[in-house]
Amino acid sequence: MKAKLNQYTPEIEPHMQSHLAAIVEAVYQKYGYDFRQYSEAHIKRRIMNRMAMSGLEDISQMPSKILNDEEFAFKLLQDLSITVTEMFRDPGFYRSLRENVIPILRTYPFIKIWHAGCSTGEEAYSMAIILQEEGLYDRTAIYATDFNQRALNRAKEGIFSNKLMKEYTANYQLSGGKESFSDYYTSNYDHVIMNQSLKKNIVWANHNLVTDSVFAEVHLILCRNVLIYFERELQNKTQKLFYDSLINGGILCLGAKEGLRFTDLYEKYIELDKKQRIFKKKY
Amino acid sequence: MQYDAVVIGLSAGGMNVMKIIFSLLPKDFSTPVIIVQHISPRSDSQWIGLLNDKSNLAIKEADEKEKIKNGTVYIAPANYHLLIEKNKTFSLTIDERVNFARPSIDVLFESAAEAYKNKLIGVVLTGSNHDGAKGIKRIKECGGLAIVQDPKTAESAYMPTSAMAAVKPDYILSLEEIIDLLIKIDKQKE
Missing domain, CATH: 3.40.50.150 (Vaccinia Virus protein VP39)
Known part of the structure; x- marks a missing residue:
């Protein structure tokens, strides 16, 4: 049985780390932005959010999507870059x-x-x-x-x-x-x-x-x-x-x-x- | 079954509830407890100190990269999401509010479920928002234990009811019964 992999399911967890590594590596190799030493739980949350919106069927498709679809990569880049701020914050x-x-x-x-x-x-x-x-x-x-x-x-x-x-x-x-x-x-x-x-x-x-x-x-x-x-x-x-x-x-x-x-x-x-x-x- | 951590989410009426929890949890309660309470983004950490003075357990605000230790209660800082990494340390983020909340219960619960898998207990208490529903579902999916406060006994029933709509909890109990259960489970560790 093939698990539904465009959203989080416990089945993908054993391979999650290698999926995430392949995704940030693709972003780095093609676009030069380096997220390889970002906190994993954060990166994972952002990537899974993009995954759910992407229409991709399987997280293993994401690296090639990043390499071949600049528009998609740009969206992911925006996801990974947190822009929340305020004037006189704190x-x-x-x-x-x-x-x-x-x-x-x-x-x-x-x-x-x-x-x-x-x-x-x-x-x-x-x-x-x-x-x-x-x-x-x-x-x-x-x-x-x-x-x-x-x-x-x-x-x-x-x-x-x-x-x-x-x-x-x-x-x-x-x-x-x-x-x-x-x-x-x-x-x-x-x-x-x-x-x-x-x-x-x-x-x-x-x-x-x-x-x-x-x-x-x-x-x-x-x-x-x-x-x-x-x-x-x-x-x-x-x-x-x-x-x-x-x-x-x-x-x-x-x-x-x-x-x-x-x-x-x-x-x-x-x-x-x-x-x-x-x-x-x-x- | 042994559990390595308890995560608790609460919002409306939460402060009184927390006082009750900490008055009931005994000094030798060893499982770490990690709490998201919805609070004003401007509130500082002083209230955590006040809770700490009244508690049998050590209560502190969760720091980024801090290693989660037994016998300690951690509370998410105001205006930050609290996440748990695979290596059982905390991460803080300020990305967008989730369910109008930062910290969000879902964000803590989902990351905790993935880090602790079937070694996690999730507890949804009183609240007037549906935050926590997706998170408790994730905890269940990952094999953890789902506990929801009986809506009839909650100051605000909305959050427990939403959690129950998302997933069938293992237990639906009053606050006092939840604490009794947690103590019983914690004792089994020894």
């Missing part, structure tokens, strides 16, 4: 950024910031808003990078759904923002467009943390909720990349559930804010 983090990081940045004549894994740009715009309010934006460059070009294109446009603005305004206020949040964008029916003045010093660039190397020496790195998807070894490798990209005394900001404790670099940073996962590279 307001407590942005409050701490204002209180603990801005005073350090203020001491530099020119400030370079790397926002790694910026997705559709909401957090890069949040950063620009804070810097503008603190009078630092004119001497700052924000390098906002992601491997997902579609997300980057959206980030560059700076157009977001109007429905989200209520939540973002609340986040902004909770983060210690004192201005009128609606001054930062122009409403246009169901969308808003972020102000040109916020975009001017953001450089949007395609960069893959897994396969690309250091591209700038910076004062501040934000990489939030990216490392959770990586296996430990890849986490370590990426942390090394961040360490090498920071100046001495530079700041590293991670996601609320990410840390340095299990990396080789833990001793090389001071915790500026333990709860908000803000670290300072030792001199």
